[in-house]
Amino acid sequence: MSRxxxxxIRTDLLARLVELGYRVTPQRELLLSALGQADKHLSAETLxxxxxxxxPRVNKSVVYRNLExxxxxxxxxxxxxxxxxxxxEVHHHPHHHHLVCRNCRAMLEIDGDAFADIQRQLLExxxxxxxxxxxxxxxxxxxCREKMPVQISHHPHSL
Amino acid sequence: MSRxxxxxIRTDLLARLVELGYRVTPQRELLLSALGQADKHLSAETLxxxxxxxxPRVNKSVVYRNLExxxxxxxxxxxxxxxxxxxxEVHHHPHHHHLVCRNCRAMLEIDGDAFADIQRQLLExxxxxxxxxxxxxxxxxxxCREKMPVQISHHPHSL
DNA sequence: GATATAATTGCAACTAGTTGCAAATAGAAC
DNA sequence: GTTCTATTTGCAACTAGTTGCAATTATATC
Ligand SMILES: [Mn+2]
Ligand SMILES: [Mn+2]
Ligand SMILES: [Zn+2]
Ligand SMILES: [Zn+2]
Numbered sequence: 305m306s307r308x309x310x311x312x313i314r315t316d317l318l319a320r321l322v323e324l325g326y327r328v329t330p331q332r333e334l335l336l337s338a339l340g341q342a343d344k345h346l347s348a349e350t351l352x353x354x355x356x357x358x359x360p361r362v363n364k365s366v367v368y369r370n371l372e373x374x375x376x377x378x379x380x381x382x383x384x385x386x387x388x389x390x391x392x393e394v395h396h397h398p399h400h401h402h403l404v405c406r407n408c409r410a411m412l413e414i415d416g417d418a419f420a421d422i423q424r425q426l427l428e429x430x431x432x433x434x435x436x437x438x439x440x441x442x443x444x445x446x447x448c449r450e451k452m453p454v455q456i457s458h459h460p461h462s463l
Numbered sequence: 464m465s466r467x468x469x470x471x472i473r474t475d476l477l478a479r480l481v482e483l484g485y486r487v488t489p490q491r492e493l494l495l496s497a498l499g500q501a502d503k504h505l506s507a508e509t510l511x512x513x514x515x516x517x518x519p520r521v522n523k524s525v526v527y528r529n530l531e532x533x534x535x536x537x538x539x540x541x542x543x544x545x546x547x548x549x550x551x552e553v554h555h556h557p558h559h560h561h562l563v564c565r566n567c568r569a570m571l572e573i574d575g576d577a578f579a580d581i582q583r584q585l586l587e588x589x590x591x592x593x594x595x596x597x598x599x600x601x602x603x604x605x606x607c608r609e610k611m612p613v614q615i616s617h618h619p620h621s622l
Numbered sequence: 623g624a625t626a627t628a629a630t631t632g633c634a635a636c637t638a639g640t641t642g643c644a645a646a647t648a649g650a651a652c
Numbered sequence: 653g654t655t656c657t658a659t660t661t662g663c664a665a666c667t668a669g670t671t672g673c674a675a676t677t678a679t680a681t682c
Pocket of ligand 2: 504552559560561597
């Protein structure tokens with residue numbers, strides 16, 4: 305991704321915040337920069353580190369509060385990939401989803417419209433408009449499924 | 464649910480633990496009782512309270528560690544319904560999933576095989592065996608969708 | 623029933639994230 | 653540029669959950 309593009313993400317998000325009546329603060333600019341420059345999902349802690357690399361006095365509560373705000377506004381997506389913390393990423397098109405292997409932790413990215421059928425069904429049957437922007441499904445990837453047809457237990461006894 | 468049935472859940476889970484080489488402790492019996500008697504998903508904190516109602520000296524780390532163990536073994540399912548904490552429930556058949564309204568927090572329970580098609584597709588296309596035992600999808604329920612066709616913002620300015 | 627020992631628990635210290643509130647400041651109005 | 657004020661930040665105290673380790677105990681063996 306070009307430098308040009310990265311700056312654009314930040315600028316667009318800031319513009320959107322201003323549109324909605326929010327203020328442009330140095331803290332927000334730094335956070336949006338960090339989000340815009342990321343090439344993958346990042347944790348709040350990592351984002352705080354990157355923000356502090358530029359301006360060390362930024363408080364963690366500000367980062368957490370702004371991530372919550374951005375998520376609420378649908379500008380970023382957040383997701384727990386089973387690592388004990390939530391990860392954030394700028395929410396851009398086209399959409400995508402993730403298949404996460406419980407065994408090797410590999411993440412397979414799949415097309416955003418993979419769940420279009422089921423989305424339509426849920427709307428028809430239950431009147432429920434499901435958000436299908438950015439999902440994570442857990443399971444076993446091909447490699448791990450072939451490697452271990454029998455489920456291993458985590459208990460010492462069975463090692 | 465009858466008293467008979469409730470006790471059976473606890474007994475079955477304990478038996479399964481013994482089979483796998485784990486020990487039966489008073490703490491585990493109490494936790495499994497609490498899980499077996501629950502008529503809905505419960506948080507770790509609530510479960511700890513219920514365990515302590517019988518035996519106040521049980522430590523919270525024991526409850527958290529055992530919940531993690533039971534989940535790992537697939538005996539309970541855990542899920543974040545967007546309330547800031549994970550909720551647990553005994554994992555029994557037939558399976559079910561949840562549709563959670565972001566607006567009114569209503570939870571609609573749907574059939575366990577609702578995702579069978581997509582599960583098959585993911586296996587065929589990507590070789591990925593997705594766990595489709597107990598999913599939660601977020602979105603807008605019928606009522607909320609009809610009540611508010613325009614997305615409300617959470618910003619004070621727009622109130 | 624006594625003994626041995628690996629699994630389990632309780633404890634205390636720790637970490638990640640949240641919250642209430644006073645101080646600072648972005649942006650609007652003049 | 654000054655003034656005003658609602659938003660935003662920094663801070664400090666708090667909460668939920670985790671971790672390492674020593675003490676306890678469930679179970680296997682005798
Ligand atoms: Mn993603
Ligand atoms: Mn459920
Ligand atoms: Zn794998
Ligand atoms: Zn609703």
